[in-house]
Amino acid sequence: MLYNAKVRFDFIKHRNKFFMFSVILTLIGILSVSIFHMNFGVDFKAGTNMDILVGKKITQAEAKDILGQQGYSDITPTVGGTNGDRVSARFDDVLDQPKVKEIEDAFKAKYGDKVSSEVNVVSPDIAQELGLKAIYAVIIASVAIMLYVMIRFEWRMALAANIAILYDAFVVVTLFSIFRLQVDLPFIAAVLTTIGYSINDKIVIFDRIRENLRFAKTKNAEQIGDLVNQSLWQTMARNVYTVLAVLIIATCLFIFGSESIKLFALAKMIGLASGAYSSICIAAPLWMVMKSKQKTSTKQVAKKAV
Amino acid sequence: MNWKRLTAFLAVVVIMFGAIAWTSPALVKDIRLGLDLKGGFEVLYEASPLEGGEQVTPESLKETAKSLEQRIDSTGTTEPEITREGSNRIRVRLPGVTDETAIREMLKKPVNLTFRGPDGTIELQGNDFVQNGAKVEFDQLGNPLITIKLKDAKKFEDVTTKLTGKTLSIYLDDQLLSSPSVNYPITGGSAQISGNYTLDEANNLKNTINLGALPLKLTEVYTQSVGAKLGQKSLEDTVGAGIIGTIIVLLFLVILFRIPGLVAGITVISYTWLLVVVFELMNATLTLPGIAAFVLGVGMAVDANIIMYERIKEEIRSGKSLLSSLKAGSKNSFRTIMDANVTNIISCAVLYFIGNGAIRGFALTMIFSILVSIVTNIFLARLLIHLLIRSNLFTKPGYYGVKEAEIRAL
Numbered sequence: 001m002l003y004n005a006k007v008r009f010d011f012i013k014h015r016n017k018f019f020m021f022s023v024i025l026t027l028i029g030i031l032s033v034s035i036f037h038m039n040f041g042v043d044f045k046a047g048t049n050m051d052i053l054v055g056k057k058i059t060q061a062e063a064k065d066i067l068g069q070q071g072y073s074d075i076t077p078t079v080g081g082t083n084g085d086r087v088s089a090r091f092d093d094v095l096d097q098p099k100v101k102e103i104e105d106a107f108k109a110k111y112g113d114k115v116s117s118e119v120n121v122v123s124p125d126i127a128q129e130l131g132l133k134a135i136y137a138v139i140i141a142s143v144a145i146m147l148y149v150m151i152r153f154e155w156r157m158a159l160a161a162n163i164a165i166l167y168d169a170f171v172v173v174t175l176f177s178i179f180r181l182q183v184d185l186p187f188i189a190a191v192l193t194t195i196g197y198s199i200n201d202k203i204v205i206f207d208r209i210r211e212n213l214r215f216a217k218t219k220n221a222e223q224i225g226d227l228v229n230q231s232l233w234q235t236m237a238r239n240v241y242t243v244l245a246v247l248i249i250a251t252c253l254f255i256f257g258s259e260s261i262k263l264f265a266l267a268k269m270i271g272l273a274s275g276a277y278s279s280i281c282i283a284a285p286l287w288m289v290m291k292s293k294q295k296t297s298t299k300q301v302a303k304k305a306v
Numbered sequence: 307m308n309w310k311r312l313t314a315f316l317a318v319v320v321i322m323f324g325a326i327a328w329t330s331p332a333l334v335k336d337i338r339l340g341l342d343l344k345g346g347f348e349v350l351y352e353a354s355p356l357e358g359g360e361q362v363t364p365e366s367l368k369e370t371a372k373s374l375e376q377r378i379d380s381t382g383t384t385e386p387e388i389t390r391e392g393s394n395r396i397r398v399r400l401p402g403v404t405d406e407t408a409i410r411e412m413l414k415k416p417v418n419l420t421f422r423g424p425d426g427t428i429e430l431q432g433n434d435f436v437q438n439g440a441k442v443e444f445d446q447l448g449n450p451l452i453t454i455k456l457k458d459a460k461k462f463e464d465v466t467t468k469l470t471g472k473t474l475s476i477y478l479d480d481q482l483l484s485s486p487s488v489n490y491p492i493t494g495g496s497a498q499i500s501g502n503y504t505l506d507e508a509n510n511l512k513n514t515i516n517l518g519a520l521p522l523k524l525t526e527v528y529t530q531s532v533g534a535k536l537g538q539k540s541l542e543d544t545v546g547a548g549i550i551g552t553i554i555v556l557l558f559l560v561i562l563f564r565i566p567g568l569v570a571g572i573t574v575i576s577y578t579w580l581l582v583v584v585f586e587l588m589n590a591t592l593t594l595p596g597i598a599a600f601v602l603g604v605g606m607a608v609d610a611n612i613i614m615y616e617r618i619k620e621e622i623r624s625g626k627s628l629l630s631s632l633k634a635g636s637k638n639s640f641r642t643i644m645d646a647n648v649t650n651i652i653s654c655a656v657l658y659f660i661g662n663g664a665i666r667g668f669a670l671t672m673i674f675s676i677l678v679s680i681v682t683n684i685f686l687a688r689l690l691i692h693l694l695i696r697s698n699l700f701t702k703p704g705y706y707g708v709k710e711a712e713i714r715a716l
Contacts, residue, residue, distance in 0.1 A: 053536045097410055100531075116533030118342075123527040126350065133660050141656040145649050152645055186595055189657060189668050196653025197606070200646040204613065207642045238616040241562065245555050245612065246605030252551030253598060258540035260342075261598055268602065 005233035012225035015285035022167060022282055029174030038177050041090070041184035044131045046124040048091040048100070051259065052107055055114030056085055063087045066106050086259060094123055118260070134188040141195055142166055149199070153206055156290045161202040164283035168198045171274040172267050186264035194271030197246070201239045201279035206287070208235045221292035228288045232280055243276040312697035315690060319572060326579045333582050338385065339401065340593035340667065343541040345534030346401035349410065353394045353522040356416055362394045362522060363438075369517035370524070371396050373417045376481055381409060387591075396524070401591075406531055414526070419518020420477045421465075429465045429474065432518030434458065440515040442508045443498075450508035451500040454515060459495030467491040478514055540594055548601035552578075555608055563615045565705045569690045570611035570683075577607045577675075577682040584674050595668035603675030606650070610683040613646075614639040615706075622703055625714045632695050636688055643684060647676050 011018075042049040063077040067089060077089040087107075095103075100119050108115045122130075142162055150158040169191050176183055208231040216227045250272060254265035341348055353362050353370060371388050374396065378386045387399040403409055419432035439455030456462045465474070466488050475485040486499045503511070532540075556574060559567035581600065585592065592600075618635030626634065651673055658669035694700060703710060 051536070053533070053539065055535075096526075097407055097529075101407055114535065116345075116535035116537075116539075118532045118536050119530070121526070121529040123525075125352075126527045137656050137660040140660070141653045144652045144656065148649060148652060185661075185665055186598075186668075189595060189661070189665050192653050192657050193602070193650075193672065196650040199649045200609065203645045203649065204642055207645070211638075234620070237619075238613055241612045241616070242609045245558065245608040246602060248554050248558065249548075249551035249601055249605040252547045252554065253544070253601060256543060256547035256550055257598075258543040258594065260540060261544055261594060264595070264598060 005230055005236075007229045007233050010229060011232055011280060012229050012285055012288055015281070015288070018281035018285065022278070025174065026167065026170060029170055029177065032174060032177040036177060036180075038173070038183045039180045040127075040131075041182045042120050042122045042127070043184040044127050044134075045092075046122050046127040047093060048095040048122075049120040050087075050089045050091070050100070050103065050117055051119075052087045052089075052104070052115060052117040053081070054085045054087060054107060054111045055116075056111055057083060058085060058087060058111070062110075063089070066110060067103070070103050070106050072103075080259060094121055130185065137188065137192055138169060138195065141192055142169075145195065145199055149203070149206075153210065156287055156294070157202075157206045157209075160283045160286040160290065161199060161206065163286060164202060164278040165195045165198050165275075167282060168271055168274040168278050169195050172270045175270050176267065181263055181266070184263070186261070187267050190264050190267035190271060194268065194275065198271060198275030198278065201243065201275060202283045204235050204238060204242075205231060205279055205284050209284070209287070218291070221288070224288050224291050228284050232284055236280075239276060239279060243272055247272050308697045311693045312699055315693035315697065318690065318693070322572075322576055326576065329583075330579065333579075333586055336586060337582065338589065338591045339537075339541070340591045340596065341399055341401040341537070342530075342532050342594045343537045343592065343597075344401050345532050345537040346399070346403045347406050347410070347529065347531035348397065348399045349413070349526050350391070350528035351396045351398065351413075351524040352527045353396060353524055356521045356523045364393070365513045366517045366520065366522060367394065367396065369513045370417060370522045373478060373517075374398060374413055377412055377479065378409070381405075381412075383409070395527075402534070404534070410526075414524055416521035416523055417517055418479050418521070419515065422475050422477055423469055424472050424475075429469070430456075430462070432515075432521060434461065435515060435519035437520045438516050439519065440512045442505070442512050445500065449500070450503050450505045451498050452503075452508055452512050452515070453496060453498050456495045456497075459493065462495055462497070463491055463493050466497075476511070476515075478518065483514060484511060541597075544594060544597045544601075548597065548604070551601060552604050555605065559608060559611070563612075563619075563707045565694060565700050566611070566615045566618070566691055567707075569687055569694065570608060570615070572690065573611065573682045573687045574604060574607055576686060577679055578604065580682055581675055581678045584678055585671075588674075590670065590674075591667065592671075593667040595665065596671040599668045599671035599675060603672065603679060606676070607679035607683045609646070610643045610679060611687055613643055614684075614687065619706060619708050622706060622708045623712045623714060628695055628701060628703075628706075632691065640684070644680075647680060651676055 058079060060077060060079050063079060064075070067073070067075050067077060072091065075089050075091060077087045080086045080088060100121075104115065104117055142165065145165070146158050146162045149161055172191050172194060176187065209228060212227055212231050216223070218224050218227060247269060250265050250268040254262055254269060257265055353367055355362060367390055371390050375386065375388050378388070378398070378400065383400050383403055385401055389397045391397055398413065400409065417432075420428045421430035423429050434456055436455040436457055441453050442450055443453055445451055469488045470490055471488070473485045473487045476483045484499070484501065486501055499511070552574070556571045559570045561567070563570065581603065614635060617639040618631050621631035621634045622628065654669045654672040654676070658666055658673070661669055703713060
């Protein structure tokens with residue numbers, strides 16, 4: 001072993017608590033997604049999304065009033081932006097260009113030429129296709145990563161890492177479902193890069209475990225647990241710092257970035273935080289459990305052979 | 307103290323920062339902004355035959371895309387992007403367009419193939435031709451010519467009789483493609499168009515005539531339009547956020563890692579610059595998700611540095627000399643960093659092949675940023691830190707963020 005790190009907290013001893021917490025969170029996620037679904041944006045649900053920068057402070061009532069005059073009284077717009085000068089409205093219908101223009105003109109009539117908008121229109125076919133593609137993307141990416149880790153390390157590490165990264169992806173989905181945050185295409189990018197990025201920490205940890213395995217005694221579960229704890233604490237500083245660096249950037253994007261990128265940044269933040277947790281509290285203990293099973297089963301085989 | 311190495315270090319840094327300062331203004335000005343940053347619109351069209359039945363052929367889709375391109379060019383729009391997707395879709399991206407309604411109206415119209423007499427009167431139209439009836443053949447001398455078939459032999463005979471000795475010009479929309487002359491009245495409903503065509507020209511004309519005979523109807527299945535002011539604001543906000551984030555991260559690095567942190571700062575700045583250069587060379591378009599990838603890339607570029615420096619710190623703590631700590635630290639961290647980068651590239655590649663439009667831009671930017679970060683944050687960082695350590699100027703462990711008390715005696 002490279003050196004003895006101070007084991008400030010025994011992650012292995014408390015592993016069942018972490019497993020329990022994550023299983024419960026996953027179950028809540030499954031319930032939330034199957035009962036409340038996701039709050040799909042136009043990219044996945046078809047319809048029209050209008051994001052209007054008014055240039056002056058606007059209240060929700062004023063915005064609703066203008067939409068009502070245009071015949072969309074059932075639409076409830078939201079007001080956002082740093083100065084409360086931005087209106088977002090979602091229409092379930094696929095609005096054509098003239099109708100979109102009428103709405104824009106109505107806002108221009110009241111708030112002047114400063115009005116500038118972003119409009120997304122998605123037809124049902126495309127929406128469905130995007131949703132399917134997103135699911136395929138997650139599956140393909142995780143299989144590819146799993147294969148790579150299997151070749152570079154071993155199958156137990158690959159499996160433990162893969163369970164942890166899929167869990168991270170699902171945590172992002174769960175929180176977005178519970179808090180009714182809108183899911184659009186950038187969300188998929190955030191989830192997929194979460195998978196790609198969260199594997200980094202796991203690799204750093206498993207790399208260290210592998211290095212320490214050469215010198216360590218791994219006769220029983222206790223020794224393996226000790227090895228994992230040592231490896232976790234030896235790599236703790238790096239893992240915390242690396243996540244912190246990206247987390248700082250994602251947080252800045254969330255606070256100061258443009259409106260359309262905020263939710264993407266939030267998804268990244270959740271993914272990063274969950275990734276740091278799952279590397280230490282899920283992936284490494286999972287590997288330890290699997291590795292200990294292997295040791296006991298080979299011991300039994302050996303006994304039988306005698 | 308080894309002045310030679312210190313000078314080399316300073317020279318590398320000065321030359322690099324000089325290059326960055328020298329080229330940056332031009333680079334920033336030249337960078338191509340996507341429509342979400344400078345306003346404009348994007349439409350995804352689904353093509354289907356105007357008169358049912360027939361399938362959309364790859365040729366007809368290609369011709370339709372070409373005709374869209376010509377129509378857009380005629381409006382003087384700069385930097386249009388027209389791409390075919392799958393078997394029946396065309397994506398059109400027009401940054402900086404203000405007169406959106408008129409252009410979208412114009413693009414939606416099916417292509418209009420006409421054969422016109424010398425005075426401009428329309429004699430024949432696309433639907434006078436047999437679908438997929440035009441073919442390229444060769445005369446005895448091996449020159450390519452186009453054969454066409456008409457639905458109504460009598461009508462064609464009348465037209466050619468009237469125009470014998472004159473030209474029958476072929477127009478797609480309002481663009482003149484070719485002006486063959488009619489030598490004699492043609493009976494039987496089929497004809498040859500010969501001229502000094504190259505094989506490519508003949509093939510193009512054939513495809514155009516076939517498309518004209520079966521024009522495609524374009525339906526908008528996805529549209530995104532962004533007002534110029536909104537785009538500008540997105541650009542300013544997001545770049546601002548990126549700069550703030552980068553500054554915080556750089557400070558964080560210097561505080562944690564001292565001298566190596568400073569080196570990391572230098573490499574992160576060169577990373578940003580090099581990524582812009584790569585963007586410029588690839589003539590890639592910067593989109594809003596692209597900026598996000600760019601900025602997140604800074605965080606990840608820092609990663610490689612942190613992994614290496616933490617490793618070096620560990621080696622120093624284990625009691626090794628500075629130089630051997632550096633060697634062991636770089637060697638042992640290299641594998642880890644590469645593994646981490648490869649898995650990241652895998653997920654971005656999947657994103658690229660599956661995603662569309664803006665997401666592809668994001669994935670591509672991520673891939674570039676990982677590759678560039680390998681260059682700057684592994685190789686450049688190593689070079690710089692080697693030079694610094696070997697200059698023997700910074701020998702105290704404190705310069706590397708290690709407390710004397712933590713070092714284990716060998």
